[in-house]
Amino acid sequence: MKFTGVPILVTMVVGGVVLLDFFVKQSNLILLSREFMNWGVIISAFATGLGAANLLRIHAKRTQLRRTDWWYSGILLCVLVGYTALGVLKHSSSSQYQFVFNHMFQPLSATVFSFNAFFMTSAAYRAFRVRTVHATVLLVSALLMMLGRVGIGEVLYKDMPGIASWISRVPTTAGFRGITIGAALGAIGLSLRVLTGIERSQFGGTGGGGGAA
């Protein structure tokens, strides 16, 4: 077991100050709270460096040991180092830097994002197979929603867009709000446990989520 006393104490003090600042209007408290939040931003910036270091370490090792598909790791290393060097030498607002981003990264990104359409279709096909009452309700709601959002729905039945709109506004919103209220209460409970040091899984130490048999 490792010593987690100091991180817990830091969590309690920082979290307590920020929480108090949410409720109480006091100039020193505001200053202290903002200072803590600025520290958070600085620590986050360091974490980005750690992430890049992890990428370099893993892919350099893969390339060095010639593991399966090692050339992908090699390409990643070349791009990572080359693009960082370009940003440092030419600045991130330079035309060369922007060219790589706009003409290589953006189209690739859009391509990957467009997979979503196919993934949604295959997931919907599985989910809508009428095997249970829940799946039937899902199928009927989805059919009404889809028909209400396309022109043919209105041609078939003039109130179809209204039905789709009602499903979206009333039962869906009611369900979403119920989930949101429950999640908010859950988040308060978890935050309370983190602030009081009862939940410690984030330190990798004892407590929290350690119920594996």
Add this chain to the structure above:
Amino acid sequence: MSLYAGRMTHLLFFAAFVLLTWAGTRRFQRTGNVPIRRVTGLDAFEEAIGRATELGRPVHFSLGRGLFDAEHGAQTFAGFSMLKHTALMTARYGCRLIVTNQSPQAHPVTEEIVRQAYVEAGRPDDYVADDVRYLSEQQTAYVSGVIGVMERERIAANVMVGYFYAESMMLAETANKVGAIQIAGTANTHQIPFFVAACDYTLIGEEIFAASAYLERQPVQIGCLVAQDYGKYVAAGIILVGSILATAGYPFLSQWIKK
């Protein structure tokens, strides 16, 4: 020193939640038994990791965005809790665990959680540092990386708990394609339908926050669960009474809540 306008009710609710937690804790300590609703998604970990162990294939874990800010932070912490549980199980079963990170902030934390879980399980030598990977902060780059990991490593189980955006569907469908059993949870209402459609077990909203309490059953954690349940009854009551009063032309409850 004064309270900010509009936060009096927040403070009262928070104080009530703390009191309910204390009362729930005391009740559990006194009686030793507080009924807790079964959460199928949490019970399924045994099945998912057991199956991966039998097949000799790895388990994949993702925290989603892994952000620490106000809206997402609590879900990321819930993900940490689930990661610890998953890592302890994989360490004890001798199953390989691959963790992919989208957030550089969450990455060192996940490394420490997994490493410590292997130490706690008495198998520190089984911990493989290269299996906790930071991929990219860019959503589509991260998704491409994870799809590659899932396809190459032929994962047998996929656990996703945290705050997810559009990556939820892409990851869940790829894991389904490689035949992985899936447990997913988020409180992002826009992504829950995707998880419900694509995954075998879904932890909906509050269930991800209740995980550690459900699994550990420590008094204060149980107290928090009791407070959550009573909090829901109170919220439902306020909504019901407030709606009736507002419809009848007496909106004082909704006005009081805004104080």
